[in-house]
Amino acid sequence: MTTSQGHAAGFLTRERIIARPGWSRWLIPPAALAVHLSIGQAYAWSVFKTPLEKGLNISGVASSLPFQLGIVMLGLSAAVFGTRVDRNGPRWAMLVSSACFVTGFLIAALGVWTRQYWLVVLGYGGVGGIGLGIGYISPVSTLIKWFPDRPGMATGIAIMGFGGGALIAAPWSASMLSAFGATGNTPDPDGIALTFLIMGLAYAVFMSAGWLLIRVPADDWRPAGWDPATRKTGKLITTGGVSAANAIKTPQFWLLWVVLCFNVTAGIGILEKAAPIFSDFFAGSNPAASFAAAAAGFAALLSLANMLGRFVWSSASDVIGRKNIYRMYLGVGAVLYLVIELTTNANKVLFLICAMLILSFYGAGFATAPAYLRDLFGTYEVGAIHGRLLTAWSVAGVLGPMIVNAIADAHRDEAGPARYTTSFIIMIVLLVVGFVANELIKPVDPRWHEKDGTAPEVGAGADTGEVNR
Known part of the structure; x- marks a missing residue:
């Protein structure tokens, strides 16, 4: 390797970007x-x-x-x-x-x-x-x-x-x-x-x-006033570290894969057909000139809910715990779909609230997953584990639109909400299955932890209280 190549490689290495003391x-x-x-x-x-x-x-x-x-x-x-x-x-x-x-x-x-x-x-x-x-x-x-x-x-x-x-x-x-x-x-x-x-x-x-x-913290860096040794940890929060290769051998990884896949499937089905769904539910409730704008506005509101949910609910998970927040995403999400099923197009405001909350849970599921992985597997190779988990997104990205589009096409002769009744029932079932999978997640067996002493890193024992039950 030439000197210039070595300098270029050095510029990109982890060692080159360790933050100096006082870095914010x-x-x-x-x-x-x-x-x-x-x-x-x-x-x-x-x-x-x-x-x-x-x-x-x-x-x-x-x-x-x-x-x-x-x-x-x-x-x-x-x-x-x-x-x-x-x-x-x-x-x-x-x-x-x-x-x-x-x-x-x-x-x-x-x-x-x-x-x-x-x-x-x-x-x-x-x-x-x-x-x-x-x-x-x-x-x-x-x-x-x-x-x-x-x-x-x-x-x-x-x-x-x-x-x-x-x-x-x-x-x-x-x-x-x-x-x-x-x-x-x-x-x-x-x-x-x-x-x-x-x-x-x-x-x-x-x-x-x-x-x-971008910078990485020094090995001995800690946030001001934060001492993991003096704080309690939740039952699901590990103090060790698990490699990506070992993580995919654990039931916890695959249970969380099901949780993420089904949560995303339930949300992306609405997001992908937001304007058509609104049109089928409320066609005739507005003058033609304003209805297209209303449908487009509905799609924009869902995108906003998707974005804000990623920050609001994920931040809340630091207080109430990752397992509890996914109980909300999946359990409350299933109830919201049921409300839409039972009320159909009787109340536009109620429909809008339910749809926005469902999409906020969809976005939050993505944002909370890395922290859930960190709780379960530590920080050792959490990025690599997260990468493997995202294959659930690839599956859901095909599954959700396929369910909604195929069923809507099969019921094209029906008018209004009836085109989506079967789809929404399927989403309720998927969310319930995801809820059960989340309940089955237990602490990772210590036998999967790395034994060479390199696994526990900064933040491995962060305190979120006794909330991950």
Whole structure:
């Protein structure tokens, strides 16, 4: 290796980014947000669907492929590269994520410019999807180590960014597409390509702020006034550490996999068809001119609930415990679906409240999962374990929309809420199964803990009280 290569590698190593004394841990959430707000653009893909369909003369199914492949690659890359992310450190991971995510936009721009749509799928979905997965997990273990006293709040801040990225990307993308003549009945494909290009370059700058700012705490660092030795721990909170390879051999991992998969399935089914569901439930209750705006407003409110739930409920889990908060996500979620089933379209306000709470639990399930993993398996390879857990998202991302769409299509001759009755009953059953899986989670057997003394790290024994029962 040449001297320049060695210096470049050194710049990215974990040892190079150990924080000096006095470094504020509150600089770490903004670093994580710089990445998560960027990769959260994936939730705004729908803005490009119609321009691509009309501009490149492709079908609606084809226009969904980049997003669907991106979500699949998110789960797969998080699982495959999770251990390397933990080993090489957050700066390396966030830089690789930035490179893949930005390159995905540039390849997509080239694909539209040359009218080769397969390049859009490969770039945005394939290469960009790898960036999604690595970027999603890259700051998790770092945040948990900086905030051993409030891990749920810390990861909630970052993962809230992924849910909120679309709130920035959607209007920004729409305004550029309009300015470059890429909207209307005859959109200019070159305008779509230019939009991809500008977004890629802008995200390169924004995400660079994240990997340049990120730091890891020194081994002996503790938050001011926090002493794990003098505080109690919950029954589920380990003081050891479990490797990613061993974690997937435990029943706790697979029970939590079921919990996350079914919680996400129940939420994404509504999120993916928000406007059509609102239309089927309340068609005729508004003048035609205002009804489309009402349906779009409903979808926006659900996105807002998805984002806020990631921070609010995940932060609450630091007080009441991870197992208890998932009891709420799953148990209360099932009750809310039942309320919608029983009241159908009798009360629009009640329907809106129930749907927003369900979506807040959907987002919170993502944000609370890393802290739950940290409680169960320690901080040793929590990023890698989190990566493997995200395969539940890949499954749910297919399962939820498939259930809702297939059943709605099968009942297309029926009007109103009846099109979704069976779907919502299935969601109730899935949430109940998830609730049972959560109840079966017990402390991890110490025989799975690492024995070489390297496993217990900063925050391994954080106090959340005797709440994880």
